[in-house]
Amino acid sequence: MMIYLLYALLIIATFCFMEGVAWFTHKYLMHGPLWYLHQDHHRPEPGWFEKNDAFFVIFAAPSIALFFFGWRDQLNWMFFMGLGIFLYGMAYFLVHDIIIHQRFKWLRHSDNTYIKAIRRAHKMHHKHLSKHDGESFGMLYVARKYRDAVRKEKKSAHAN
Incomplete structure (x- = not known):
């Protein structure tokens, strides 16, 4: 029974660690040597897919490898680490592609503070069209200044 708790x-x-990996990768690789793949995300081109979508494959590779090696003989820690990466990838897709960029038109008019704050933080990230001088490189964690701004806006709207 204790082993299941350890796996959980x-x-x-792993899920939490991936937010740091995503931030680091976004700031130093996507806005660095891998800008070629990421730039069409900041300067959209026609079409539904972007070169930036290659990062889904890049991030999926370690998860797939960990699933494979963690399942081969019997379930071990690698399988569960792969599951943590997979779940982070699913959360990333939900937040980034569905909630923020609205590739699918769900939650379009949400009044949720977190959703509004994450959209605002990402909008501030996208105001920079080059690989330099960016901000807000994380995905699921929203800096306090964006949450506070949304709360202040909501409070002001309710006061009127």
Whole structure:
């Protein structure tokens, strides 16, 4: 029974760690040597797919490898670490592609503070059209200044 608790903690820890990996990768690789793949995300080109979508494959590779090696003989820690990466990827897709960029028109008019704050943070990130001078490189964590701005807006709207 204790092993299942450890596996659950490993999934959660890996999921949380991936936010740091996503931030680091976004700031130093996507806005650095891999800008070629990422730039069409900041300067949209016609079409539904972007070169930036290659990052889904890049991030999926470690998860797939961990699933494979964690499942081969019997379930081990690698499988559950792969599951944590997979779940982060699903959350990333939901937040980035559905909530923020609205590739699918769900949650379009949400009044949720988190959703509004994450959209605002991402909008501030996208105001920079080059790979330099960016801000807000994370995905699921929203800096306090964006949450506070949304709360202030909501409070002001309710006061009127």
